[in-house]
Amino acid sequence: MKSMVDGKILDLMPYQPGKPLEEVQGEFNLKKVVKLASNENPFPPPAKVVKAIQDEIASLRLYPDTDSYFLRKRIAEYQGVGIGNIIMGSGSVELIKMIVKVFLKPGERVLTAKSTFPMFKVAAIENGGRQAIIEADMDGDYGYDLDRMYDMMDSTVKIIFIANPNNPTGTMLPRDKLLDFIRSVPGDRIIVLDNDYQEYVSDSDKHVDGIKLALNRKNIIVLRTFSKIYGLAGLRVGYGIANEESISYLSRVRAPFNLTRVGQQAALASLESDDFKKRSAELNQKNREALFNRLSELGMRPVPTHANFILFFPGRDIDEVNGGLLRQGVVIRPLRAFGVPDGMRVTVGFEEDICFFIESLRRVLERIS
Ligand SMILES: Cc1ncc(COP(=O)(O)O)c(C=O)c1O
Secondary structure, X not given: OHHHOOHHHHOOOOOOOOOOHHHHHHHOOOOOOEEOOOOOOOOOOOHHHHHHHHHHHXXXXXXXXXXXXXXXXXXXXXXXXXXXXXXXXXXXXXXXXXXXXXXXXXXXXXXXXXXXXXXXXXXXXXXXXXXXXXXXOEOOOOOEOHHHHHHHOOOOEEEEEEEOOOOOOOOOOOHHHHHHHHHHOOOOOEEEEEOOOHHHOOOHHHOOOHHHHHHHOOOEEEEEEOOOOOOOHHHOOEEEEOOHHHHHHHHHHOOOOOOOHHHXXXXXXXXXXXXXXXXXXXXXXXXXXHHHHHHHHOOOOOOOOOOOEEEEOOOOOHHHHHHHHHHOOEEOEEOHHHOOOOOEEEEOOOHHHHHHHHHHHHHHHHHHO
């Protein structure tokens, strides 16, 4: 069989998500499991969204609107762009793949950072093989090192992926630095600004809102998602914003009906739920500070974060720490696949979840040391 498979695919490993809650519960025979592994919103969707989902059930025998017209129209209004500037994806992850498929030609490469969302690399390898990805080391504070990336940008680099805030480090690029970098990149290279965690940034005047840039610069594509602050990770809705011409090329590779009927209606309703968004951001801000402090007290060297998760360093064997936590019913994320082999990432949850995690971590650390 192997000889029948494209060599580029043989270079790939399947994406390893955080373990599903139900699997951990069954595997370790646990009463309580707390999942803080995938940067999901701890709140269930608001009533308005639940109602929109329920109302759509009767129509499920019908295919969805393939162009997600009403959702794109509403997002266009919400973000102050034209409907032709928007493309929907089955999660923003689908858009990452589409961008690479459309813009990466043979011999060209994708440039990103070493400790970032692994799907940038996966999409590059899938399309161009191992030689199609180059990854810059992080700066001393676990952020994207844009000077280094600029130096690595030879004529083969075609697409640059920047997650801001970055997953898994939670870092945010200083506004001036990012704007300088964008100005210095030649217009024939695509810059993808993945802003999936933007709503969690509390000092928003220091954050670069990619959407405004994408309207003025043809080589910028912005990614946004309903999986994080909107609390709809299970429905798979993301979108990209760019100039109309780029959107038209991306549309050529979009699978028909890539958003479900339920996903479209839920996303529409969630755009009318600003209070839910506000409540989610406030809870996150309060709890991430508490979580940061408790990790510091345990000597875990947490990295200051602008998102809804925290990177930390247990200073022990990561597999042992992870195994110990799983046995106690806590699912967080070891970060080997994210280019941080000695780090772990924990999502900011409800206060009781944080307490459960911290107490479990304390017990695991005591047992190991
Ligand atoms: C930086 C970043 N981009 C994209 C994604 C994909 O998100 P989704 O496909 O759920 O929109 C994630 C998911 O965690 C992420 O962290």
